[in-house]
Amino acid sequence: MNIKNNIKLYLNTIYRSYTMLLALIILIALASILSHSFLTVQNITNIFRQVSVMGCVALGMSFVIIGGSFDMSVGSTVSLTGILAISLQPIVGVFWAMAISLIVGVSIGLINGTIITSINGTQGDSFIITFGMLTVIQAVALIITKGFSVPGSNNKSYIFIGNGDIGVIPFSIILFVVSAIIMQIFITKTSHGRNIYYMGANSEVAKLIGIKVKFYKIITYMISGAMAAVAGFILTARVNGAAPKAGVNLEFEAVTAIVVGGIGLKGGEGTLVNTIIGVLIMGVISNAMNIIGISSQNQLVVKGIILIAAVCVDIRKKGIMGEG
Amino acid sequence: MAKLDNLLTPRGDTMCDYLLKIQNITKKFPGVVALDDVSLYIKKGEIFGIVGENGAGKSTLMKILYGVYKNDSGQIFLDGKELKNLTPLIAQKMGMSIIFQEFNLLSTLSISENIFVNRLSFKNRIFVNWNVLNKRAEELLESIGYTMDVKRLVSSLSVAEKQMVEIAKALSFNAKLILMDEPSATLTNKELDKLFKVIETLKKQKITIIYISHKLDEIFQICDTTAIFRDGKVVDTKKTSLFTKNEIIQKMVGRTVENEYPARTKINFDEEVLRVNNLAIKNKINDISFSLKKGEILGIVGLVGSGRTELVRAIFGADKKISGDIFINGIKRSIKSPQDAINLKIALLTEDRRGQGLFINYSIEKNISSTIIKKISKRMFINTKLETIIAKKAISDLKIKCTSEKQTMLNLSGGNQQKVVLAKWLVSEPDIFIMDEPTRGIDVGAKYEIYVLMNSLTEKGKSIIFISSEIQEVLAISDRIIVLYGGKINGEFQREEIENDKIMKHAIGQ
Incomplete structure (x- = not known):
């Protein structure tokens, strides 16, 4: 009886974690049937290259969502940190330009987290507050650049971040994968990671067992800000230039990927494996739509519908699991 | 058919005396039989008590009656009509209301809005006639002996007052049958006396009450008939006055209980x-x-x-x-x-288990280790083997009933959930x-x-x-x-x- 139940539990867990993986495989199969150019080495690396920017954003945002909040400010954080990284290079050099951008990204997270924890904000509050922050940072990016694009860097090592390869593998992909592995280990294997889960599952319970809830909430936002800065580097290095609106919609795409991957929006659920699967699903869909020749406006319609559908599935799943 | 029904009657009355007939209900969940061939016959206008330990199947039965769960087999008759495909709304319209432990009230709305939620406008008018609405709400509350300002927000009410609003809401549906799930759990003695008076009033209005409680004194005080549940089965049903307290306890737990409380030896405390x-x-x-x-x-x-x-x-x-x-x-x-x-x-076991004591969607193991996660980690990394060992030990020490330490809290009974709360603090010493x-x-x-x-x-x-x-x-x-x-x-x-x-x-x- 006991063994049987354990097996059942195990199969159930596998089923739940791998439904989206199955969806990804089906999508890839479909895309390869639709177009012969889909399943080529070049196209696959291309997909990875395209998703690495949004992927980094999604990884950071996953921490915030697992911790029970939202971070909608990441889109313009990518724009701003990208602009700073490019435009500061002639003045302070590549290293300091990147360091300063990273600090700015982390500081935006610090500000988000501090505001939200100081008012004991709910999940809903965090959505609105970071949404406000999105607008503020977007405006700052426009003010700094006066609305114009910033021409690219001529530093080879910076361009390498977005365009270089190690062997046959693009460096940006390595950056994304390595970040993902480190972050996954941190959140699933360490005591700090577990505390973030506890906080996301029920912050009141977490507080009453002595977990420094405010500290961990701020940390998740700082990680999200840092990953947005990394995304900013990859983006500006790849296109070799920074535009004040380069990051527009990234927060939307990241949330879509996270929800599609199956991380519950209530917090305290899912791992970065979900995020990666979600990111790849969205990457394959975009790529397939590009190959078939669907216009970018129509692609947005599809993506928006996917987000709505994914949220509905997320809610339904909870409804079925029930409150007992 | 009528003859067959008569044979099934445990108390020798004719079937038409019964308002609610529950016949051979079975409900299985993965791994457990929550209800096993349960039959109950409840007379019009009686106060019917249901007692049983947590996990005995009382709540499952309530949820089936309210259409939250669907029974695997068996039939339910209300006033002779078979109830099929129940939903909460149909149940209410048929005259069956349930008052859950955690009330189904909207705290940011007024009393009258809560009583008539869903039916704010009468005769399909577009606009709400507040005067009529408030007056009807007042009348309903007065019929159970309460005078309240019905424009007050529910959030400002005490637990006892909220209960009365729930009862008034049930009456507004012309309820024939009201089910109360542990209504006394959060009441003071004085409030409980008032509740009993209200229940007596309802009885005089020929409304049938199903009263679920852990507290045997209450059962003896107000219930005409009592059914005892154990492990998904009805172990005994008879007139409450024919039971003794010890008999009920024995049948509930399935063993003899000598004392309700263990003896406490007196020690001198100085430090x-x-x-x-x-x-x-x-x-x-x-x-x-x-x-x-x-x-x-x-x-x-x-x-x-x-x-x-x-x-x-x-x-x-x-x-x-x-x-x-x-x-x-x-x-x-x-x-x-x-x-x-x-x-x-210092450890604090909070009164609100679900909201403040447990990560209800997490496993037993993750709940128990939550207080000592730092201690069982080495250079930040959690020793998951140690985590499992500690959880297993706590489960056997406290005799927590579960399939494994990986089971989620949601599926445990109240008593076992409370033991996990105790366990999580005990391990932190x-x-x-x-x-x-x-x-x-x-x-x-x-x-x-x-x-x-x-x-x-x-x-x-x-x-x-x-x-x-x-x-x-x-x-x-x-x-x-x-x-x-x-x-x-x-x-x-x-x-x-x-x-x-x-x-x-x-x-x-x-």
């Missing part, structure tokens, strides 16, 4: 582990001072609203205090957060336990186990502050009792001088 001096909390607590000795169980008695929960939350650092000093083992300490309290080896309503909503068997555990903790030199609404239990378990009234200490009693009515008098401010 002071906790002293609270002149503690004050804004609008809640005024100048409270008391001490707790090593190995002692200190009972705190007080009505809901007397400030007992606020008092212990402030000691634990969960809420802010205006003034007051706390001494641990004779040394003055500043406790500004739960972390500070935990570092000083505190010296002072603050237990706020540790036995609320759990069954007789689990209660006894918790009392035994409290005894063994004090034998090991731990100290316990014990809060409960059930005066009987505080009297039986505590070495010393302080009575709170209106945010102040209104009396202190040693074990020898403990008397029920005397303490009650102090608790109501006399």
Whole structure:
């Protein structure tokens, strides 16, 4: 009886974690049937290259969502940190330009987290507050650049971040994968990671067992800000230039990927494996739509519908699991 | 058919006397049979009691009657009509209302809006006629002997008042049958008397009541007939007056229980582990001072609203205090957060298990290890093997009924959930336990186990502050009792001088 139940539990867990993986495989199969150019080495690396920017954003945002909040400010954080990284290079050099951008990204997270924890904000509050922050940072990016694009860097090592390869593998992909592995280990294997889960599952319970809830909430936002800065580097290095609106919609795409991957929006659920699967699903869909020749406006319609559908599935799943 | 029905009748009455007939209901969940061939026959206008330990199947039956779950087999008849494909709305329209422990009220709306939720406008008008609506709400409340300003928001009501709003809501559907799930769990004795009066009024109006409770005294006081549930089966049904209290307990737990409470040996307490001096909390607590000795169980008695929960939350650092000093083992300490309290080896078991005590969607294991996650980690990395070993040990020590340590809390009964809360604090090895309503909503068997555990903790030199609404239990378990009234200490009693009515008098401010 006991063994049987354990097996059942195990199969159930596998089923739940791998439904989206199955969806990804089906999508890839479909895309390869639709177009012969889909399943080529070049196209696959291309997909990875395209998703690495949004992927980094999604990884950071996953921490915030697992911790029970939202971070909608990441889109313009990518724009701003990208602009700073490019435009500061002639003045302070590549290293300091990147360091300063990273600090700015982390500081935006610090500000988000501090505001939200100081008012004991709910999940809903965090959505609105970071949404406000999105607008503020977007405006700052426009003010700094006066609305114009910033021409690219001529530093080879910076361009390498977005365009270089190690062997046959693009460096940006390595950056994304390595970040993902480190972050996954941190959140699933360490005591700090577990505390973030506890906080996301029920912050009141977490507080009453002595977990420094405010500290961990701020940390998740700082990680999200840092990953947005990394995304900013990859983006500006790849296109070799920074535009004040380069990051527009990234927060939307990241949330879509996270929800599609199956991380519950209530917090305290899912791992970065979900995020990666979600990111790849969205990457394959975009790529397939590009190959078939669907216009970018129509692609947005599809993506928006996917987000709505994914949220509905997320809610339904909870409804079925029930409150007992 | 009528003849066959007669054969099925356990009490020799004719079938037409029954308002609700539940026949051979079975409901299985993965791994458990929640209801096993359950049949109940409930007469018009009677008060029908259902008792049983947690997990006995009472709540599952309620949810089937309300259309939340679907039964695997069996039939339900209301007034002779078979009920199929029930949903909560259909159940209500058929005249069946359920008052759940956690009320289904919208706290930001008024009383009358809550009573007539979904049906605010009469005769399909577009606009709401507030005068008519409020008047009808008032009439409904008056019919059960309550006068309330129906424009008040539900959030401003006491638990007892919310219950009355639920009853009025049920009456607004012309309910023939009202099911009450543990209605007394959060009521004071005075409020309970009022509830009983309301139930009597309903009975006079020929409304049938199904009354589910853990408290046997209540069953004997008001129920005409009582059914005992155990492990998904009805073990016995008969006139309540034909039962004895011990018989019910025996049938509920399936074994003989000699005492409701374990014996407590008297020890001399001299070493002071906790002293609270002149503690004050804004609008809640005024100048409270008391001490707790090593190995002692200190009972705190007080009505809901007397400030007992606020008092212990402030000691634990969960809420802010205006003034007051706390001494641990004779040394003055500043406790500004739960972390500070935990570092000083204090544990708080909150009264609200689901909201403040457990990660309800997480496994037993993850809940138990939550208090010691840092201790079982080496250079940040959690030792998951150790985590499992600790959880398994706690499960066997506390006899937590579960399929494995990986099972989620959601699927455990109330008593077992409470044991997990205890386990998560036990593994962190505190010296002072603050237990706020540790036995609320759990069954007789689990209660006894918790009392035994409290005894063994004090034998090991731990100290316990014990809060409960059930005066009987505080009297039986505590070495010393302080009575709170209106945010102040209104009396202190040693074990020898403990008397029920005397303490009650102090608790109501006399």
